[in-house]
Amino acid sequence: MKTLQDYIDKLNSLNFKEMYNNDFFLTWEKTDEELEAIWTVADALRFMRENNISTKVFESGLGISLFRDNSTRTRFSFASACNLLGLEVQDLDEGKSQVAHGETVRETANMVSFMADVIGIRDDMYIGKGNAYMHEFMDAVTQGNKDGILEQRPSLVNLQCDIDHPTQSMSDALHIINEFGGLENLKGKKLAMTWAYSPSYGKPLSVPQGIIGLMTRMGMEVVLAHPEGYEVMPEVAEIAKANAEKSGGSFRISNDMADAFKDADIVYPKSWAPFAAMEKRTNLYGEGDTDGIKALEKELLAQNANHKDWCCTEELMATTKDGKALYMHCLPADINDVSCKDGEVVASVFDRYRDPLYKEASYKPYVIAAMIFLSKFANPQETLKKLETEKTPRIFE
């Protein structure tokens, strides 16, 4: 039986002091020990919640959320994480604000941050834009804090950008760490991050990029598989390659789904748009070329339709390690004959893995809360210990 002290002991063995008062943009900007600190705090917060120990560390304070597109699970994960720590979520929706009407990012960033302890941004639509926007936003509040305008500097949690989806990949990683009985057990495991057919086009690249950018750090054999033309950002592929070399694992790109699935311990079949097409679309939007966008969409759908055979079938699953690879997805999935005629996965596979899929998703609120926690407390071990000592129940008893 784990105790809170086990998590504290683990934290004591790690160096993560740079996380204090800092942001989370991309997993590959963080050290291995910093990532482990996040998983450890996430597990500790979950342990405390399950034992009815309040982890409310803020008496007041706001968590600002800025979603540039719709979202159920990430929105609820961020709201849950903020609530768990005592922060109130305030949405900065374009519909509710004057963001779209000529305000500069710098001004908006400061105006919403007078009492903000954290800001979560999701901006994944346009290549070259989302991550850059987050940096612009955070530069503004850093300056505002230095200039004495902001009493505190809110920390960023990247809730998905054009490059990475760190709250997703970190939750996915925590899921497999727990499924395989520890980080050390991931060494040598084969993970297939593969493209899959979807009747929609233009799904963000940040999930496959996030997965190959993170999972290559654990000594795993990572294969990224996709049809020709569905390349991810070359910079991220380079990072995955370098990571694998350093961790003693491997990283390769394949154009064959069967090759990726063969003997895999973990499969992650999911649709995404080609990087080059997304870049083109971003430019067309920039030029306001509506006809060009429509033509591109048509082209992309036709291109997708050539690859309906990229589907996670029972036959493919049978070729994985003992026929029992762990099936993963960030959800929602395009399920054959359920959410669409042809999709990413057949219904029988999806159904069999429903529980692990939901568990995979359940880590996200804790991962986000851990990111906030580590950015706000200089000595999180001490803070956790004090919370345990005070033992305020989450539900009155």
Added chain:
Amino acid sequence: MKTLQDYIDKLNSLNFKEMYNNDFFLTWEKTDEELEAIWTVADALRFMRENNISTKVFESGLGISLFRDNSTRTRFSFASACNLLGLEVQDLDEGKSQVAHGETVRETANMVSFMADVIGIRDDMYIGKGNAYMHEFMDAVTQGNKDGILEQRPSLVNLQCDIDHPTQSMSDALHIINEFGGLENLKGKKLAMTWAYSPSYGKPLSVPQGIIGLMTRMGMEVVLAHPEGYEVMPEVAEIAKANAEKSGGSFRISNDMADAFKDADIVYPKSWAPFAAMEKRTNLYGEGDTDGIKALEKELLAQNANHKDWCCTEELMATTKDGKALYMHCLPADINDVSCKDGEVVASVFDRYRDPLYKEASYKPYVIAAMIFLSKFANPQETLKKLETEKTPRIFE
């Protein structure tokens, strides 16, 4: 002068142990003692608030609200109830989420419930759908909790479905209990739940159904009056009949508003749509038959217009018990020459009963809070006692 102990003593005399970790779908699925427990806790929470004793029993936790149509009073009642207990409301609006884009109910239910202690759903538009949706949703989270995905199982508060509107009818009941000086004084009182004309069509049946399904349990003489063709769901009429037999009251259906008002102690004149027409509309929506829907709407408006004489006038009020029946409405009402030319009630009657009408509405936040409280605490008497002992002020003093 009441003390908190009076409410606790009352609770000690009641059996409501099945409410713990359970949901509230329909009043007729609950025992009389369970309903009394709700009214008792609602009054106790109100007593504590009025005496500046905090009833914040959650340090953190979410109350999820899902409204399938617009709502002011129910939305604010749910938000007030959650806030009173320490839960933060998070809306699952279709506009804000991907609910409409092919996610299954099972998935959404789990994805939003990782840190949810309660979920309030309003889904009253389509016959055969709303209550069924709530069950589907709750089955999913029950399973999710069993499978270890959800650390806790959120409880449901039905904020209005196609069959019942239990937070409304329970608030209405608490209102008349207090107006008539106690539950025991309702025995033998005549209540007229009558249809009334409105220039809009398609108002939900859940209010009249909720009223006849609940008020027949208190030994009252309940008359449901409406023009021919405005029948409610036959199953609910059967329940009302059975209830009346058991409680020593009576239940009958009349097609004469004057007959219903005659000597009534309580009148509840309100428009609703015919059950059969709502069922037809539901099917037309299912078939996507826009022309059929438009034709039906026209037909329903014409049908309504034949019954403009179904209005709560001074003349009708004069025929009630001592000319002073308690006038009730769930609000907003269609008031003649105020909100429309011809409506449900004349302005002079509505004006005279404004205070009681607002009081009637004021019970809803407490009734909802009581439903949550009873589903979350195994021994609510003890919890209330401890809150009184701790005596944290709601407003600092």
Added chain:
Amino acid sequence: MKTLQDYIDKLNSLNFKEMYNNDFFLTWEKTDEELEAIWTVADALRFMRENNISTKVFESGLGISLFRDNSTRTRFSFASACNLLGLEVQDLDEGKSQVAHGETVRETANMVSFMADVIGIRDDMYIGKGNAYMHEFMDAVTQGNKDGILEQRPSLVNLQCDIDHPTQSMSDALHIINEFGGLENLKGKKLAMTWAYSPSYGKPLSVPQGIIGLMTRMGMEVVLAHPEGYEVMPEVAEIAKANAEKSGGSFRISNDMADAFKDADIVYPKSWAPFAAMEKRTNLYGEGDTDGIKALEKELLAQNANHKDWCCTEELMATTKDGKALYMHCLPADINDVSCKDGEVVASVFDRYRDPLYKEASYKPYVIAAMIFLSKFANPQETLKKLETEKTPRIFE
């Protein structure tokens, strides 16, 4: 070094007992000592937050916000203020409610206020409407409280009406009090509240009106400058005149921007619509005269375009006191070649004053919180003292 006792001592010297359980509509309805109490409490709350002392005085309770048009900064300021004191914001958006569908103000006001401690309303669009609506709303809850419907009476914070924008002008005032080293140092300072060109029309009059209605009370030399035809409400100009006489300052209206800027200590160049035109537009909206509205808009834009020379340039700034007047704006500003071609201010001036402008805005959450605080606590000195004694940290430590 200030201590909390300094603020408490200051409060002890002021008479503000009428603020308890009262509303904030217009600054000129408040005494000088009441305004000073607000600034003092605002500074005290800021002092406590900066020293990590929680000012959460509500364990539960709602702050209702009602915005009739979009808003970023005021929305976030209100949310921050409520959160700082422990109130949860619940928006009464038309989109989310049935407000637009025939409900009377009286009914809505009561229905949303069962657990509301404060209500913030922004209704600045139509002349003669916003302030009147607020009064109607507050009369309703006052009555509801008297009649025993509302357990408590929520207080109003006017978040901008057609007449005044008191949370803006009070924040602006606190800004200059701090910039000039104290209220007493404002005596004799010259403040230029001047119109400036903007490519949009119909900006509210409440900012210039709020500024001349408040700043004339501090012994300042206030000049209101605008092109002919851009007059503000005559009643407010009268108030400004009377204020200036009483305070030993001055108030005059000029049609010459250079005249206003000459030797000014403070300049506030900002666009607004002519009062007469806004009144006309309000009537056209009332009559539903869409063509008339369009014609008026065209006319107003053409009228504006005649005054592009009303811009805050470096040349004008050079004519101010030592060339270093404090530049103020309520934000967002129309900046030349940044947010528009021609606007209210050249980019180099705006850039130079960015820090003071953001500081100016940073007072708003504290001013709003102070207004709430003073309306909710009969003895705020004692309440502040107790908060300091309890010393609950805002962020756990």
